[in-house]
Amino acid sequence: MNEFDYINKYFKPLTGNIGRNLKDDAAVFKQNANKDLIISTDTLVEGVHFFGTEHPADIAKKSLRVNLSDMASMGAKPLFYNLSLSIPKNKVDFFIPNFCKGLKEDQEIFNLELIGGDLTSSPSHINITITIFGQTRTGTSISRSGAKNGDFLFVSGVLGLSKIGLDNFNKTSNHLSIAQKKYLIPQPRVSLGLLLNNVANSMIDISDGLIQDATHLAVNSGLCIHLDLDKIPIPHIQNVTNNLLLESALYGGDDYELLFSCNQDQEQLIKKISKEVNIKITKIGNFDIYEDKFLKFKNNSEIPKNKSYLHF
Secondary structure, three states, rough: OHHHHHHHHHHHHOOOOEEEEEEOOOOOEEEEOOOOEEEEEEEEEEEEOOOOOHHHHHHHHHHHHHHHHHHHHHEEEEEEEEEEEEOHHHHHHHHHHHHHOOOOOOHHHHEEEEEEEEEEEEOOOEEEEEEEEEEEEEEOOOOOOOOOOEEEEEEOOOOOOOHHHOOOOOOOHHHHHHHHHHHHHHOOHHHHHHHOOOOOOEEEEEEOOHHHHHHHHHHHOOOOEEEEEEHHOOOOOOOOOOHHHHHHHHHHOOOOOOOEEOOOHHHHHHHHHHHHHHHEEEEEEEEEEOOOEEEEEEEOOOOOOOOOOOOO
């Protein structure tokens, strides 16, 4: 079984309405008549999510920003977070001061604060868990299951940069520096997520690659996505082929761009929002009635094989 199978079989039965049956990027708790509390947790493990050789301030920023991306995908305003850190004793004196420096810098950028957590020793590897809390108006958080038949599918930014950065992380090259930076310190689309509140019908942040995360939207909404591979926004990187860039976009993950659907009559509003936040937004497909597949490909006779990363 992969991690999604384990989650569905063993953890999903432990949840209820607040956890949304583990279908979304965050839980939703109704605080009062006007506000919902949005809660999400992510863990980053040395050797899996980061090399461990990066500067601790950069590791801190990545850890916080992947959680901020979950808030963005729910259309929520981030408020505060808990941090649990396990670290080998021989790394404590250097790691913690610099790690906290990175957290402080991002707290100022994204206007949130630490409210608690736990600090323990670890036998060999660094483990970082952040639980982040955000807020929306009651009933306005954006789920993965709200897509409607006929909706257009949009994605922010460009895809594939982070995978190229990961694969070439230790190379010294000017033309790879943007990709390396994208992998090292992602850019959560918090401001865009807030503007898409009450506009997007469904949304997810791309952490596991376009194919896998688009499939989550389709499955949870009970619809089929027709994906136009010719429209996938990929970057231009010297000495990197378009085929490799497209493969990185489809399966690479860690881009933390927003993938969302909305009614066709909202297309002009999406263009306006794109200009307002100065973020590229591209229409890459549409939703249709499910027949035999959750994902179909336009302008492509050969269906790409799923190479998305799985933990198990």
